[in-house]
Amino acid sequence: MNAVIIAVxxxxxxxxxxxNVVFALISGALVGGLTGGLSLTNTIDVFSSGLGGSAEVALSYALLGGFAIAISKTGLPNVMVDYVLKIVGGNADDRRKSLSRALIVFSILxxxxxxxxxxxxxxxxxPILIPPMLNVMNELKIDRRLIASVLTFGLTAPYILLPAGFGKIFHEILxxxxxxxxxxxxMADIPKAMLIPTAGLLLGLLVAIFFSYRKPKNYETINIASVEEKQDYSKIGIIFSLLAIVAALVVQLLLNSMIFGALAGIIVIYLxxxxxxxEADSLLTEGMKMMAYIGFVMLAAFGxxxxLKATGDVDTLVTQAAGIIGGxxxxxxxxMLFVGLLVTMGIGSSFSTIPIIATIFVPLSLELGFSPMATIALVGTAAALGDAGSPASDSTLGPTAGLNADGQHNHIWDTCVPTFIHYNIPLLVFGWLAAIIL
Known part of the structure; x- marks a missing residue:
């Protein structure tokens, strides 16, 4: 049997x-290498040499985690929460409640x-923004499945389409x-190719907001211990946090580096x-730990x-698949999109999926005569497919962590299933359309 199929x-x-996904990737690589005729020593050598391909990305993630913690300590997220709650507070009549619901949804998005x-x-x-807002959302009877859908859209659509921040990392890996x-x-062609698939995500968001979860839903109001302690902040701290964000963006664009962009932002907050x-060392270490797991998954995925490439079975698989499909x-x-869905659902990270599916999809697309733009759409959409609905994805684990702070939000049925329905299905359809049209 083909080593690529067995490994996957x-x-x-x-x-x-x-x-653990890292162990799963290492195990798959070992089995695939041995099945493909490589010796154990050769398989390990090839895997180890492949780890260097994502070293820059892994370091970018680690520094961005530190930057995130640094930003949170300035109090900027608390200012945003206080502002929203101040506007929402005291609204009694139905019209003002509707406006308050819209404000909360828009702010979170x-x-x-x-x-x-x-x-x-x-x-x-x-974890900073959502728990303090849960009681207000309960009063307004906002369905938390809607908020999960809104959060997941915001965590996926921007990086798929826009080449900045995490989008820059995604596009570079692609x-x-x-x-x-x-x-x-x-790289300038990637946003154009991913425009149609991203439109599918937007359609799913609109369906979730205006149809699926528009009806009120009751929740019990429970005091959350972690919300009682709030981060103190000063005007100077807020100003410097905004300057840090600007510095990070400017350096990233000038030097074309997320690593030095995050470092610039951290330095400004230090100053x-x-x-x-x-406290600086422990705080930055905490932030790096938060993002380190993603970096390790990506390292393992590159190896x-x-x-898979070293076995030579990729070419065999492409030839066989092209013969079955018959043009x-x-x-x-x-x-290809269905395979991408399965792979990404298993791994839980679109970033880590790209090295795996590009190895198979690019040669197959060239064999079948897909245009470069269509191939970008296929690989990019296939990588992003499982991110929204995977139980192991940051895009679902993050929303659940905030919305389940009082124990009233189920990870699978209130986050994964709604996001799978509203985002993965439209992505399949619109990604397929992009591959056919482009």
Whole structure:
């Protein structure tokens, strides 16, 4: 049997059995290498040499985690919460309640979107922003499945489409791995290719807001111990946190580096005095730990992909698949997206999925005659597919962590299932359309 298929199956089965994704990737690489005719020593050497491919990305994540914690300590997230609650508070009549609901939903959506591109702190804002708002959301009878859908949209759509912050990392990984797999692309083409798939996400968001979860839902109001302690903040701290965000963005754009962008933001916050020097090391270490897991998954995924390439079975699989499909691009696109859904659901990270699926999809797309833009759409959509609905994804774990602070939000049925329905299904459809149209 083909070594690529065996390796992916081993990785998926172990992931679905709740084995740690890093261990699942390493195990899949070992089984795939041995099945493909590589010796144990050769498999390990190839896997180890492949780890360097994502070292820059892993370091970017670690520093962004530190930047996120530093931002939270300035009190900026608390200012945002206080502002929203001040506007919402005291609204009694139905019209004002409706406006308050809209304000909360819009504020959460805006912050989620900003967390990927403008203020690249990923899910770090959720435990800070959401729990203090739960009681107000309870009074307004906002369905938390709606908030989970809003958060997940903001955590996925911006990085898929926009080449800034985490979007820059996603686009760089996409371009690098497609180039390594035989198709050099211009990064400027990625937003154009991903516009149609992102429109599918937007459609899912609108359906969730205006149809699926528009009806009121009752929750019990429970005091949350963690909400009682609030971070003190000063005007100087807030000003410097905003300057830090600007500095991070400017340096990132000028030097084309997320690493030095995050470092610039951290230095500005250091200079503000918002973080005491004696606390700085422990706080930044805490932030790095928060994002380190994603970095390790990505390291393992790059090694996994290199082992699959070294077996030589990728070319065999492409040739066999092209023969079965028989030149039917519509069928090929549907099958590739479905495979991408399965792989990403198992891994839980679109960033880590790209090295795996690009190895298979790019040669297959070239064999079948897909255009470069269509190939970008296929690989990018296939990578992003499982991110929204996977139980192991940050895009679902983050929202659940905030919304379940009082124990009234189920991870699978209140986050994963709603986001799978509203985002993965439209992504399948719109990603397929993009592959056919482009």
């Amino acid at each position: 199956l081993v990785m998926l089965i172990l992931s679905l059995l709740r084995v 805006l912050m989620a979107c900003f967390s990927q591109n403008v203020i690249p702190i990923h899910i770090a804002f959720i 371009a690098e791995n497609m180039g390594n797999s035989g198709l050099a692309i211009n 503000s005095g918002s973080i005491k020097w004696k 996994f992909a290199d082992v 039917n691009k519509a069928l090929a696109a549907a099958l």
